[in-house]
Amino acid sequence: MTRFSFTAQVFVGMATGLLLGFWARTLGEASALAEALRIVGEIFVQLLRALVVPLVFTAIVASIAALRDLGNAARLVAGTLIWFAITALIAVAIGLTLGTVMQPGVRAGVDVAAAVAPTTHGSWLDFLRGLVPANILGLGATTKLVDGAATTSLSFNVLQIIVVAVAIGIAAVRTGDQGSAFLSFNASALAIFRRVLRWVVRLTPIGTAGLLGHAVVEYGWQSLSALGAFAGAVYIGLGLVLLVVYPVLLRANGLSVRRFFAAAWPAIQLGFVSRSSIATLPVTEAAVERIGVPRSYAAFAVPFAATTKMDGCAAIYPAVAALFVAQYYNVPLHASDYLLVVLVSVIGSAATAGLTGALVMLTLTLSTLGLPLEGAGLLLAVDPILDMGRTAVNVAGQALVPTIVAKRQGLIADIADADPQAVPVPASA
Template sequence: MIRAVRLPFSAQVFVGMAIGLLLGFLARSLDPASGGEAIARGLRIVGDAFVGLLKTLVVPLVFTAIVASIAALRDVANAARLVVSTLVWFAITAAIAVAIGLLLGTVLAPGAHAGVDIATAVRPATTGSWLDFLRGLIPANILGLGASTKLAEGGATTTLSFNVLQIIVVAVAIGAAAVRVGEAGAPFLAFNASALAIFRRILRWIIALTPIGSAALIGRAVADYGWTSLSALGAFAAAVYIGLGLVIGVVYPALLAINGLSVRRFFATAWPAIQLGFVSRSSIATLPVTEAAAEKLGIDRSYAAFAVPFAATTKMDGCAAIYPAISALFVAQYFGLALHPTDYLLIAAVSVLGSAATAGLTGAVVMLTLTLTTLGLPLEGAGLLLAIDPILDMGRTAVNVAGQLLVPTVVAKRQGLFAPPVADDPQVVPA
């Protein structure tokens, strides 16, 4: 009798990504009439459906998890210290990442070796400002929902979106109020706990689809963008990916080892979330998988329920530290503008604080324009880099997700809220 062999979950994801790469290259090699466009369209539909399923869970899962964490933290004496410690480690890791970005941008000087045409230097449509941070903290409604309308030839299109930072603010307020009212809030907290258990079960079902989703998302990236656009900005792309590699491959393992944590176990458990972040290019879409990884790592659930969603909106070493640092130097070098030591310090300050200022907004372009504006550099310089932004965004988001798990793990270990399961196979997704 032959027994069926079940691949470990991470191996299934790798197989899915390999299939996606093949389908992506196949779509680019075929003429549209010969099936290339049909393959690309199919990859987009499946990839969008998978990301849509994850995003559907974000609002209810974040809300119920944070309300539950507030209820659980009422019995924790050092709750305030946990929040402060989390923010301190956010700043420490961001400062290290931006220092690496500044060093690479100075040594490699990607702006002096760019083959990009000056005609592509256009002011981006989306820019960031510190006022956006204050606006992002104030909920527009209890669900943190927003709407934007775009005018096109076919008419106006309205798109709904949600601001996770606002959802966190609302959930913290409601959770704190439910705790303060005592017995009157007990039924609500019990209902919230039940809802959280239901959403976690649905999450497990969606996570099981990750190999299929990964295949579609990586295939879509190859079919849509390929790698040809890297040639003109090869030095810049290399500098960014070297920086990302140093952070996730050297800095993070060093911080784990210093705090007595297993590097191998951390990355084995975090890998599904990191992979999904790479292919989906969205920390928010990856958030449910990141939360599941945090629980499997052994982070106390009451702390993880708060720290991981908060990190997903404000902890972005890839998008808000390495990338804007190298990009700002690129723009200055490309336009022949000299930067002084105070400018380097300003880049570091903006990068450490700026991820919070751009929480809930779209993409690293917002963070880059915020940095350029603060330094007084031409905003048109951001337009030079847009051609390869999707390719860079894959690596940036993977590093973001890794950092969003690293800091809660380190803080939990230092605060005695870390208890890894004795017998745990991080490769298997629970049914």
Template sequence: MVRASFGLQIGAAMLLGLAAGLIARALPDSSGLVTALDLIGSSFVQLLTVLVPPLVFASIVASIGNLRQLANASRLVTQTLLWFAITALIAVGIGIALALVIQPGVGAGVDAATAAAPRTVGTWLDFLKGLLPVNVLGLSASTKLVDGAPVTGLSLNVLQIVVMAVLAGVAALKVGEAGEPFLAFARSLLAVVRKLLAWLIRLSPIGAFGLFGHAVATYGWDSLARLGWFAGAVYLGLAIVMLVVYPALLMLHGLSPARFLRAALPAIQLGFVTRSSIGTLPATEAAVERLGVDSAYASFAVPVAATSKMDGCAAIYPAIAAIFIAQFYGLPLGVTDYVALVLVSVIGSAATAGLTGALVMLTLALSTLGLPLDGAGLLLAIDPILDMGRTATNVAGQALVTYIVAHREGLVAHAEPTGSFVPAE
């Protein structure tokens, strides 16, 4: 009974987090409560992040070893990437259409003085360089000033781990018998990591409580008033993609949207509160396997999707945001600009891999269109609020493409799923 109601537990935790956040905003001195909520939420995300590198590496290496048993392995990869592009194309088209109809940048209440070029700017050169692994773990160190003091931290580039895992898996197959112990180790490591994840995901309601409560207490909804039309356009676009486009694609393939939602909802909820497709990766993989997707394909497609399938962050949001900035500054966009925006959104999704939010993707779009990068600063005040919806859409799209491709290639067991969304023990 507890396992069957896991999605309800997440939903209840979000409501409790909302209440705690509103209480914190109402208290004259809420620093203690806000700190506690932050500690709970950030600790959960940190534990998830720790398990991501071995999970991604072991999943992809093991799945490459398993995919060799399938005659259509190369077709699976091609179909996966093709459906990434198809759904991204639909999403960016919806974003452009909404921005042109709603015109959120015309008469926006945001102060032009808040415009400032962000410190992190995406470029095509940085994206290409980011594909080259720095080390096996995909970690890189960076130093920034916090309250005048230098603070060094580590950032995780999952895309680099994916590249390393794919190369290592293919190399293991090429060396034949000598690579079998390595593939066996990857399968063993994957089993151990999945067991750890099964334990950790049971704590998801606690993490959701802290994350959502801290978001409400810290950001609230006040700043939405100044950018109401923009925020409304973004969330309307996300809703259309999740509630209209995705169900339509499922029905076109003879699949039940209700069944998909039942299985994927806990992962979508977790993506909403964590604001991290990568941190939600274990839950997304468990969700598609619960739908009956073959585990060998799921363990390959979901990690790749978590780094390069971003309908929320890389399609809808940059389309609406770029047009908003153009309208705000009174800069006209031509047909070629809209075509360039579509290409950036479809091709450049992986530029957001390993990073929080969609700032890199937005600045990449702005620089491609020749729009002022300072315009990104206009939107930073409400970015965390928008990022929750964007990430939920990302996660839904990642599960959707994996499910559709698996169905098209006969890799779905059509029996009604039973048991828990939590990874099997």
């Protein structure tokens, strides 16, 4: 009997979500079906997010303990940062080229009245402040007034969690015998959380149906008409990076394109529908380990990448969007301005880690170039649709870099001709 593969299940979930989403749109956004899709999607993402803090913390501490026995730990970290920069440089170059050739700002049909300065801004000072943990868990609370009632919600800053976990991991290792009990407990906790993750991941087809269906209900595709050239430029850039650049880099490093995407595709799909690299983080890490990347390195590289490696949000999108705003307001850009976009894109994603994704990155780019921040408001109507593709590319890049670095450091075997179905699944994943 042929087994119905997990990837096929996710595809079925996506198709079901699309059909239910279009059906719900005909019934109205207030229909029971639309509400059910929203609730299913939110619950699934909430389950994934609930695992992020304990998984990231225990995984980072465990990776620090494991890396102490690796003679090439420094080279792994340096290689990770170098490949972050290389792939971001390629992505921003593609974005600048498409923005220059397609000139989406000249062809925009959006009304200038839509230009409203966003309330969230990116800054380098936010990055420095974000490195300092507000508390041991990296948690924060926000209180808002909704219909006259105060509502408090908790959030977490993954970058701060990584900083805390690295500090505690190093301290536990340096403590010696007295820290051994803590490291043993941490290893047991990590195994338990991975087992829970495995249960949640099995719900991915259902969660995918809810998330994609809700996206169709809430956003549809009508917003693309006024900003068609801009959206087209962004998605062409995303497609080039995902389907051309990444496969070329994999082949150039002796890796199987087929095997990589067979393992990473569930995470890429989940990133597309959830629009959250953080919520997808546990699935991305499991995918990287299925490819053959050692857990000791994957546990460090993937969480770090999930906060600082964003080829979609921090490279392609701000490059195209910055040119859109300059063209829309008829502001000439010079070679030095293009170099500034490259600089911000290569290192700027780290400056926005733990903050609000692409909007913060865009405002950081606009302010660096001296372009009107109101230009970001022109793009908000189509942003959710673009965010799906951006996040999918983010997640793919977050899996790609650890795979390439591990291969170049000799941590995984030559798998250029390996069967993707033969990729081992970690027993405790």
